[in-house]
Amino acid sequence: MANGSGPYLWFLNIDTLKNPTPDLSTIKVDKWMDAGVWGPDDISHQIYDPTGGYLMVSTYSRVNSQGGLRFLNADTNVVEKSILLPPSAHSLAFPGQNR
Secondary structure: OOOOOOOEEEEEEOHHHHOOOOOHHHOEEEEEEEHHHHOOEEEEEEEEOOOOOEEEEEEEEOOOOOEEEEEEEOOOOOEEEEEEEOOOOOOOOOOOOOO
């Protein structure tokens, strides 16, 4: 499946977790992308915005620990915006949505 340079961003189908008795055997990789195209960055954390329209991915540079935040269109996985974060930035959350 994965054969690029990596790191990889995997998209899992976890719909079964909505059920009171989930069937864990149905959890599977729906798709993946090689985030190595972003340069010497490693993926740190990911989160969808509350509308589900964007996937936000925090990254950090293996070279200088510079942090970044990429906004991917949730339908196309195209990076629509990138912003710099402080070095060694960690985690993502929305007030009232994540703990």
